[in-house]
Amino acid sequence: MRILVTGGAGFIGSNLVDRLLADGHEVTAVDDLSGGDRANLTAAARSPRFALHEMDIRDPALIGLAASVEPEVICHLAAQVSVRKSVADPVHDARINVEGTASVLTAARHGGTRKVVFASSVAVYGRPAVIPVPAGAATDPRSPYAASKLGAELYLATFKALYGIDYTTLVLSNVYGPRQSPDGEAGVVAIFTDALLNGTPTVLYGDGTQTRDYIFVDDVVEGFARACGDAGGGGRFNLGTGVETTDRALHSLVAEAAGAPDDPGHAEARLGDLPAMAVDPAPAAEALGWRPRTDLATGLKATADWARERLAAL
Numbered sequence: 001m002r003i004l005v006t007g008g009a010g011f012i013g014s015n016l017v018d019r020l021l022a023d024g025h026e027v028t029a030v031d032d033l034s035g036g037d038r039a040n041l042t043a044a045a046r047s048p049r050f051a052l053h054e055m056d057i058r059d060p061a062l063i064g065l066a067a068s069v070e071p072e073v074i075c076h077l078a079a080q081v082s083v084r085k086s087v088a089d090p091v092h093d094a095r096i097n098v099e100g101t102a103s104v105l106t107a108a109r110h111g112g113t114r115k116v117v118f119a120s121s122v123a124v125y126g127r128p129a130v131i132p133v134p135a136g137a138a139t140d141p142r143s144p145y146a147a148s149k150l151g152a153e154l155y156l157a158t159f160k161a162l163y164g165i166d167y168t169t170l171v172l173s174n175v176y177g178p179r180q181s182p183d184g185e186a187g188v189v190a191i192f193t194d195a196l197l198n199g200t201p202t203v204l205y206g207d208g209t210q211t212r213d214y215i216f217v218d219d220v221v222e223g224f225a226r227a228c229g230d231a232g233g234g235g236r237f238n239l240g241t242g243v244e245t246t247d248r249a250l251h252s253l254v255a256e257a258a259g260a261p262d263d264p265g266h267a268e269a270r271l272g273d274l275p276a277m278a279v280d281p282a283p284a285a286e287a288l289g290w291r292p293r294t295d296l297a298t299g300l301k302a303t304a305d306w307a308r309e310r311l312a313a314l
């Protein structure tokens, strides 16, 4: 299959590119390298079935690219990914996440694309009444980022109604694993791993009882690979484990994986941080045959091993 991956130089996107190439597909990545890194695609670049186009997804040239590549599927991961940045600059967030998605869908139309697989976020659930959040739960966007992801979801349904372009929305919980940048605000596993390997202080915000649902990147990539087929068309599926892990417990697990002392500092809870999150993945099992496979300790060990190698190479 010919597959176009937007955000292909990013953390999840580059892992997806590697997986799709390993499965024998022809892969075109589009990324403006605003957050991603060409180095994430070093292995992919060796494949004759891979090409990277350094391009903003809002660039009208994306239409010409899609028309010449004719991707059967587009995996749309390029985004403004920071909740805090979306609060600081909601217009920029909407431009990338809403206008950008309209641009990707327009390119899909010109490329004769059968299906778009979209990376949404559990942020769309806001403060959910029930945890783990069922896939059909009401949405409650509490940040411009959550609103722009929901807006993008609406565009997928609209383009299906107008032009018959199929889609699957994957609602990702907290993804972690190799290639996640420790520079962002959200990648707490990457932040803890980097700090603990470097021997610099780590901080827990609040009393450490806040929970999140951590899902290993290989499992997320498996969900995308499955959604590239016909299964799950027109659907919206949570990709998470359904398991809540507290910040304090996560710190202990990362410290163990990094072989470092488990001694975090403490700071005031941050305004707007949600107290708890986990999502029910059962519908993804039913529709896509997808299940989370990687337990947290195993995934954290793989992440720490990768980060150790990266630090050694610096």
Ligand SMILES: NC(=O)c1ccc[n+]([C@@H]2O[C@H](COP(=O)([O-])OP(=O)(O)OC[C@H]3O[C@@H](n4cnc5c(N)ncnc54)[C@H](O)[C@@H]3O)[C@@H](O)[C@H]2O)c1
Pocket (backbone or CB within 6 Å): 006, 007, 008, 009, 010, 011, 012, 013, 030, 031, 032, 033, 034, 035, 036, 037, 055, 056, 057, 058, 076, 077, 078, 079, 080, 081, 096, 100, 119, 120, 121, 122, 171, 172, 173, 174, 175, 176, 186
């Ligand atoms: N990491 C998570 O825990 C998580 C959770 C929920 C949803 N998501 C979603 O998954 C997707 C991938 O996230 P990630 O964690 O890999 O982040 P990332 O920042 O590593 O990847 C995003 C990529 O998009 C690219 N990009 C940004 N704006 C662009 C533009 N205008 N044109 C072209 N490329 C552009 C960046 O350069 C980057 O490579 C995003 O849509 C994100 O919202 C991630």
